[in-house]
Amino acid sequence: MSEIRILPLGAGQDVGRSCILITMGGKNIMLDCGLHMGFHDDRRFPDFSIICKDGPLTPYIHCVIISHFHLDHCGALPYMTEVVGYNGPLYMTYPTKAICPLLLEDFRKVTTDKTTQQGPYTTEDIKNCMKKVIPVSLGQTVKVDTDFEIKAYYAGHVLGAAMFHIRVGQQTLVYTGDFNTTADRHLGSAHIDRCRPDVLITESTYGSTVRDSRRARERDFMAKVVDCVRTGGKVLVPVFAVGRAQELCILLETYLERMNLNVPIYFASGLSEKVNTYYSLFVSWTNEKIQSTFHQKNIFDFKHIKPWDRSYVEQPGAMIVFASPGMLHAGYSLHLFKKWAPDEKNMIIIPGYCVANTVGSKLLLGQRRFLFDGKEIEAKMQVHYMSFSAHADAKGITQLIRQCQPSNVVLVHGEDLVMDFLRGRVQDELKIPCFKPANGETIIIQTPHGVPVDIEPGLVQQLKEETADVNRSEKRTKQMRGTLIIKDGRLRLVRPSTAMNELGLVHHAVQFHSRFSSTTNIRPIQLISLIELLERKLNSNDNEIKHRIILISDNLLHIDNQQLRVSIESNGDIDIAWTLNNELLGQQVSSYIKSFIDQYTSTANVITISDSAASPDPM
Amino acid sequence: MRLYCLSDDPNLPCFILTINGRSILLDFPLPIDHLLDYLPIPSPGCLNRFSSLPKYKLLSYNKENNLPQQINELRLLHNQLYIYSPIEFYTLDSNQYDFSLIDIILISNYETFLGLPYLFKKYKNLHAQIYLTEPTYRFGQQLMYEMVAYVEQQSKMIQTNNEWKYDSNIFDAIEEQQKDKKLKLFSYAQKLMPCYSMEYVDKCLSHVTIVHFNEQIDLYSSIRASAISSGYCLGSCNWQLDINVNHNQTSKIETSSSQSNHSSLIYMSSSTTLDTYSTKFNYDSFINCDYLLLSNLCLSSAIDASINANELTIKIGNILNDHGSVLIPCSSTGLVYHMFEFLTNYFEQTNLLNIHMYFISPISNANLSISNAMSEWVTEQRQIASFSGTPPFKHNELIKSKCLITISSDRLDDTETLINFEQPSIIFTGHTSLRFGPIVQLIEKMKTSSSNGIIFIDNQYSYIDALKPYQPINMKCFYIPIDTRLNFSQINILLNDKIRPKNLILHENYFNDIIKNDKINILSYRKYDNIKLPSINRYFINGQLNIKSDIKPKLISSSSSSSSSNLAIASIHGHLDMCDYVYDINEIDNENIKQNNFITYGKIDIDKFLINLSKSGLFGLEIKYLNEYDNEQSNRSVEIKYNQDAAKIIVHSKQTDIQCNDPLLMNKIRDALLMDNIGTL
Structure with a gap:
């Protein structure tokens, strides 16, 4: 029995630091290699020492797959490949490969100590790491190795986000990464085939909530923003530089054009404006509408949104600022928060998920007093949380599970309680076994697959002929006899005769005979009468297998395709011959025929006597 | 098929x-x-x-x-x-x-x-x-x-x-x-x-x-x-x-x-x-x-695209140096993308400055922006560019530097004459048949001057026939087909x-x-x-084996077969079912049906057989070597009789017949025959 092992190094009953190790068909695959935003020490990286105490990981990992460019999915990658050491294949989609290094570089800058130059990894590490990446297209079947292939499906979520279908031999697994089942202003919705994988590893960030419609959310967002700027307040929207930022920018652009609102909008991020050009380079990853119009108008060319300048922070009056990062743990957004939090006219709208321990998460939990560099700041500004996260909600996750019809579901990338809720739903409603392994906990899922074998067409043909005229239930009891040849790791199932031929073996037939001589003074036994007997004896019992009795000629009878022959020889002897493996049948038939002959002889004798009594003795 | x-x-x-x-x-x-x-x-x-x-x-x-x-x-x-x-x-x-x-x-x-x-x-x-x-x-x-x-x-x-x-x-x-x-x-x-x-x-x-x-x-x-x-x-x-x-x-x-x-x-x-x-x-x-x-x-095996590309640049250089303009009939997509960059490189190398390339088609702008969005479909080299945020083609740069000017307007009427084209210029436009599109009036305008030139890079049409309605023409005319398709x-x-x-x-x-x-x-x-189409024999069908009990394969060292690798064989008995186009071989779970099934091969070692028979208590065997043509000891046939005619066994080289009316005796003989003797599968 084959099995798939799953060991989360991160994202097990938790959000952040996604890194799942799977073993299937003898291949070790790492899904994502992210970092945890809530920690600032080594705990932010997955614990690679589980794989190997020290030394490079290349011998232990056969392939690494990155689902999308968010740091909690790829942030630890340069650390893994360059610091720990990994030279094996590394897959991500084209846009991910393009955008990922920008975010890694941004993270490096933010976390590297300015004085000691100590950081998680260097710019050079990022470059070298990205050189190892093999880009993949949607739908393209990538052959990693013999009998080992991966295929990317569209996941929505962010530009270039993909779900991966992995096949090793007979075993299949789907990893969703982060996905969104509803299309938004710039991305399409996740889609997967009905591929019936053995295991589906799905994210469960919003696994317990059902969200309202996108339109309602957008209206709400705009209403709040407009309210705030009308009173001269400043709106801070912490976002990650790529992803929701573009979505909200498109939203603001379209609304502002329509509402004729004259408030400056800024975009503050450590990344250059280049980010937006990536969107036009990979237009095929955006939604239908943008794709069909991009050759007329580039929607990512924002007219109203200007790049941020540090001096603007003291500028009076209303403004709207998108600032990175999204969880307020560092950078522009935190800086602006510190400046603007004390003024109740201002407003902060957190549009996405915040990992535990970040300022954003604390703010959402109701904390209003923060200590920054020994100075206490009280947040009097309005705090709003509006989920624009492009994650599927409970409905979306079940919809995806229904679409792909897995045999098992494994939940990752979600909070423990949320997972419990979702697991109940998957098990009760969808009747699919569901697991939620914790970090460092290995789960083993049995996958009942046969061993692939190449069958000789003749074998199938032979069986078809043998079962041509029998009904379905009998067909099921029909045995196939074949010879398995194992050579060069390949299994072939052939007819025994083919195997013998191929191996140069000569068949030695072993035949058993029972012979009953007929007494000279009785009339020869007719085979027809024997058929009647045998049918009655062999085939009357319902439970047993039916035998096929065929009269070939007046003095020859076959049972079960020559397994047993009954013949009457020229001298009147009855010969019952059967081959090896049919001893039971042979002996049964012999005993039936023997008793028949005995009976026949005795009655014949009686008749003989009466005959002689009736006629006068010529002697 | x-x-x-x-x-x-x-x-x-x-x-x-x-x-x-x-x-x-x-x-x-x-x-x-x-x-x-x-x-x-x-x-x-x-x-x-x-x-x-x-x-x-x-x-x-x-x-x-x-x-x-x-x-x-x-x-x-x-x-x-x-x-x-x-x-x-x-x-x-x-x-x-x-x-x-x-x-x-x-x-x-x-x-x-x-x-x-x-x-x-x-x-x-x-x-x-x-x-x-x-x-x-x-x-x-x-x-x-x-x-x-x-x-x-x-x-x-x-x-x-x-x-x-x-x-x-x-x-x-x-x-x-x-x-x-x-x-x-x-x-x-x-x-x-x-x-x-x-x-x-x-x-x-x-x-x-x-x-x-x-x-x-x-x-x-x-x-x-x-x-x-x-x-x-x-x-x-x-x-x-x-x-x-x-x-x-x-x-x-x-x-x-x-x-x-x-x-x-x-x-x-x-x-x-x-x-x-x-x-x-x-x-x-x-x-x-x-x-x-x-x-x-x-279309013609004589074409070498790289040689022709060089010749093309020389011809273009000559015309431009002669203060003429070049007209290149071409399709609005494909080769042109390559041309823009190829020619720009050439101009830089040869110091031809301020050359304007015009790309005229109702779809010129759309095609340029589409080509730049196709970063997953270009060569690896160009892909590297898109990974660092630059489009795979240099169109945008060329347009910014006024090297490339697109005229998407599908009409160039006579009021907007060639005078508006900044000289020296190269004009790419269609249709290659010269029968419709902006090229028609461009030829009419340009054909009068012998310093201008028209260069055919497309070889679908005979350029002589294509130009015939425009005769007489003074402009130079070159046929330098660039066809990258495989030749013979x-x-x-x-x-x-x-x-x-x-x-x-x-x-x-x-x-x-x-x-x-x-x-x-x-x-x-x-x-x-x-x-x-001739049909192809199928060598095998894919199936999968679902047998839970242990298969006991026999290792066979291949002495006869040419391949040196070892192989193992095993007998398989089960149900063969087709389900969802995959053949499944499942173990038989019904113990009654499961018989001791094997196939015998090779030759009987008579001496061993006789010893085994006597081990099972069958004494007093009558042994008779049958007269056969083959004198070789191993191929001889033997007749063995036990207890008068209670059992008669005839051993040939390829077959053994056991004749006996007593089931118990028969089983003894069978076991003696199979024990450490004949090969079984």
Whole structure:
């Protein structure tokens, strides 16, 4: 029995630091290699020492797959490949490969100590790491190795986000990464085939909530923003530089054009404006509408949104600022928060998920007093949380599970309680076994697959002929006899005769005979009468297998395709011959025929006597 | 499997492939070989000098024969008959086949895509799914728009009626009058149809399914298709069809042996081994394929694209140095992208400054922005650019630096004359037939000066015939075709040394130029041939084994067989069921049915057998060696009798017969025979 092992190094009953190790068909695959935003020490990286105490990981990992460019999915990658050491294949989609290094570089800058130059990894590490990446297209079947292939499906979520279908031999697994089942202003919705994988590893960030419609959310967002700027307040929207930022920018652009609102909008991020050009380079990853119009108008060319300048922070009056990062743990957004939090006219709208321990998460939990560099700041500004996260909600996750019809579901990338809720739903409603392994906990899922074998067409043909005229239930009891040849790791199932031929073996037939001589003074036994007997004896019992009795000629009878022959020889002897493996049948038939002959002889004798009594003795 | 061949021109490929009762249309290009029979028509607002040509007069006109006196739609110029009407087209479909029965349409590249709207217009019940790559879709769509736009302009310029086409008496009269044999234009005249409208372009495109390279698409349960990069242009592909695949095993990857359970058919169209701007030609999976359908090779084997490219730059340099302008008729997509960068490089190297390249087409801007969004479909080198946030092509830079100027306006009327073109300039525009599009008035303007030049890089048309209506011309004229498609020497190397298909299907025109090889079975076709493809024996069927108990395989050291590797064999007994196209072999769970099943092979060691018999208590055996021709000890036959005739055993070299009426005794003999003696399986 084959099995798939799953060991989360991160994202097990938790959000952040996604890194799942799977073993299937003898291949070790790492899904994502992210970092945890809530920690600032080594705990932010997955614990690679589980794989190997020290030394490079290349011998232990056969392939690494990155689902999308968010740091909690790829942030630890340069650390893994360059610091720990990994030279094996590394897959991500084209846009991910393009955008990922920008975010890694941004993270490096933010976390590297300015004085000691100590950081998680260097710019050079990022470059070298990205050189190892093999880009993949949607739908393209990538052959990693013999009998080992991966295929990317569209996941929505962010530009270039993909779900991966992995096949090793007979075993299949789907990893969703982060996905969104509803299309938004710039991305399409996740889609997967009905591929019936053995295991589906799905994210469960919003696994317990059902969200309202996108339109309602957008209206709400705009209403709040407009309210705030009308009173001269400043709106801070912490976002990650790529992803929701573009979505909200498109939203603001379209609304502002329509509402004729004259408030400056800024975009503050450590990344250059280049980010937006990536969107036009990979237009095929955006939604239908943008794709069909991009050759007329580039929607990512924002007219109203200007790049941020540090001096603007003291500028009076209303403004709207998108600032990175999204969880307020560092950078522009935190800086602006510190400046603007004390003024109740201002407003902060957190549009996405915040990992535990970040300022954003604390703010959402109701904390209003923060200590920054020994100075206490009280947040009097309005705090709003509006989920624009492009994650599927409970409905979306079940919809995806229904679409792909897995045999098992494994939940990752979600909070423990949320997972419990979702697991109940998957098990009760969808009747699919569901697991939620914790970090460092290995789960083993049995996958009942046969061993692939190449069958000789003749074998199938032979069986078809043998079962041509029998009904379905009998067909099921029909045995196939074949010879398995194992050579060069390949299994072939052939007819025994083919195997013998191929191996140069000569068949030695072993035949058993029972012979009953007929007494000279009785009339020869007719085979027809024997058929009647045998049918009655062999085939009357319902439970047993039916035998096929065929009269070939007046003095020859076959049972079960020559397994047993009954013949009457020229001298009147009855010969019952059967081959090896049919001893039971042979002996049964012999005993039936023997008793028949005995009976026949005795009655014949009686008749003989009466005959002689009736006629006068010529002697 | 059958292949119905619809085209007589291997560079205009169109086939219907029938597999397992499904019909697959391979490409549907739009024939444009007849366009040279038309008179050029300039865009609205320009002087149409051809309109003043006299209408064709029928000399045989009289009141009795009911012929018209003159035909407005036919004009004579330089003693050649031209059609004077908006361009019309004919298509490759034939009435012999009901095209609404087509299930699947596979398209190789945007050049072989342009006829499809006609098919959807003609066959209302056609619901076939069209599979193509994203660039093929986007550029194909643009090229259709362009075509529709050009023809619309033409019909603004001239009004015509089509009556002449339907009177064969007129044809006869004209042929007689022209003292010409058969006029080619009459052979297709009645098949001509007005250009399709946007409505049918949209209808056709609504059937599109976009695929990626190497994406495995299950067309039907047993047919799988993949588009494999052909290197010719953005998104161009060759189609690989895997037939009789096991549906359930999403893809059984090729095992170490070359055997496979499915047969594969490769439809190869426009491929190139040259390094261009698009993803490389990939033929790894074609090796040893069962069928290879070959089409769209280079039009003339004498063309070497790289030599011609050099010559092109020299000619352009000469004309520009002579203060002339260069006119290059070309398609609005494809080679031009490469040209812009190639020429810019050349100008930089040779210090030709301030050269302006004009790209004129209603779809020039759209095509440039589409090409820059196709970063997954370009060469690896260009991909690297897109990974660092720069578009794969340099169009945008060139436009910013005014090196490249696009004129998307599809009309350049006479008021906006060439004076507005900044000199020196190179103008890229279409159509390559020189019969419609902005090129018509550009030739009229430029032909007067001998310092100007026109360079033909497209080899689809005879440039002499194409230019004929414009004569006399003073401008220089060069023919430097750049055709990157595989030529015969390249394809011969590929076929014989690399791909080695079992069956090769090609047009009869290609037959003589292909090097024959007795391992490759060549089938040649002509138009309307319906070829039955030779069937391929299946070596094995995919199945899976579900046996829970231990299989006890026997190791056999192969002394006889040539392969040195060890192999093991085991007997398998079970149910064989087909379920979801996969054969399942399941263990028998019913103990009653499970018998001790084995097969015996080899020879009986008589001495051992006799010892075993006596071990089981059978003494007093009568042994008689039978007289046989073979004297060799091992092949001798033996008769063994026990207890008079209670049991008689005859051992031959290939068979043993045991005759006995006592079941218990018989079992003893059997066990003695099988114990450590004869080989069992």
